[in-house]
Amino acid sequence: MTAEARPASPPLTERQEARRRRILHASAQLAGRGGFEAVQMREVAEEAGVALGTLYRYFPSKIHLLVATMQDQLQHMHTTLHKRPPAGQDPAQRVADTLMRAFRALQREPHLADAMVRALTFADRSVSPEVDTVSRITTAIILDAMGLEHPTPEQLSAVRVIEHTWHSALITWLSGRASIAQVKIDIDTVCRLIDVTKPSDTA
Amino acid sequence: MTAEARPASPPLTERQEARRRRILHASAQLAGRGGFEAVQMREVAEEAGVALGTLYRYFPSKIHLLVATMQDQLQHMHTTLHKRPPAGQDPAQRVADTLMRAFRALQREPHLADAMVRALTFADRSVSPEVDTVSRITTAIILDAMGLEHPTPEQLSAVRVIEHTWHSALITWLSGRASIAQVKIDIDTVCRLIDVTKPSDTA
DNA sequence: ATCCAGTCTGAAACTTGTTCTAGATTAGCG
DNA sequence: CGCTAATCTAGAACAAGTTTCAGACTGGAT
Incomplete structure (x- = not known):
């Protein structure tokens, strides 16, 4: 049921898959120190042991790379959440808990969060498909927390609004304009x- | 009561004020065609009849420039709204009306909207103070629509959530991932x- | 084993945001 | 008016994202 990210276009060989992982790892690593600006394409390429041109073949822009990085991290979080679902009584509680858990995870790596969310x-x-994938995973996480199989259009709108708030609140926190408490x-x-x-x- | 933008630091001379206006005008102009990427610092400088270094003295980065452009546009909208306040019965209605009116204005200049919102x-x-000013104006617009003088902390949170949704929904619309209807x-x-x-x- | 097409590498080039510098201009002041 | 500090200009220079290209390498088909 989980939204899979890999575009089925050309099935990557093992070496290619490994390269892709190395690149994503380097990206997350560099983002982890320094945030968005610290992810410099030349450095990512070098750290991943790959030529610059190759990096661009795998990810056609820095934004693509960082959005893919986010996809990757979100996937982890989604599976983690499956293992330990939120415990609250009512759906609103569970969703809030889930988001706060994710928020705490991001607080541990604020620079990484910065790079991913800003991207x-x-x-x-040009990045719509990839951003959409991220959005689908996020939606799935929220719907999971709500425990809904067949949401109404109204509920879907509420979920979208929650996502909007989530992203935008993160931004204001990352840029120092809102406190953790406010978020x-x-x-x-x-x-x-x-x-x-x-x-x-x-109504 | 309106949040004024001008930092009182050095009171600009007339010529300087004129330069500043020319720059903002050029910025909005270029943003109006082409959006964010079309606002190129060299072009803004040229169009405004100003040296590149001067442009950077007035606005220390492209982001600063575009955020200031947004400030400017918002101010217009705010005064316009004062002349013709929203007509709905209940506060929620009036806020939704106001935002939809703003949204329609943005639809007329989608490229400009793109540049401003992305920035x-x-x-x-480093741009927090300026972004904060924009946020304060937006908050004022929403509170005006609600007709509130002394909002509770809870209401302020609701207003912030509305702002979050507003920005993020605009982004998804601008990047073609949501329809006007969905927004x-x-x-x-x-x-x-x-x-x-x-x-x-x-409760 | 050989060949072809597609992939990867290394390096240079190009673009656009940003910084810097030396000299011209302007604003305010005695 | 003449001086001084601040501001402005033109243009070079630098930084990082992106593109391009010639040549080396790989994987798969014959």
């Missing part, structure tokens, strides 16, 4: 929409 | 938080 929101149309409050606030859009509640 | 969300810490739905959805956080309602 994600800066991405233009928490805003997440709790937006999660109220989950109660408001319960199907029985259709 | 805004991409801005790093409208999500704005309506998030505006429900205004009802949910009415002081009488504090």
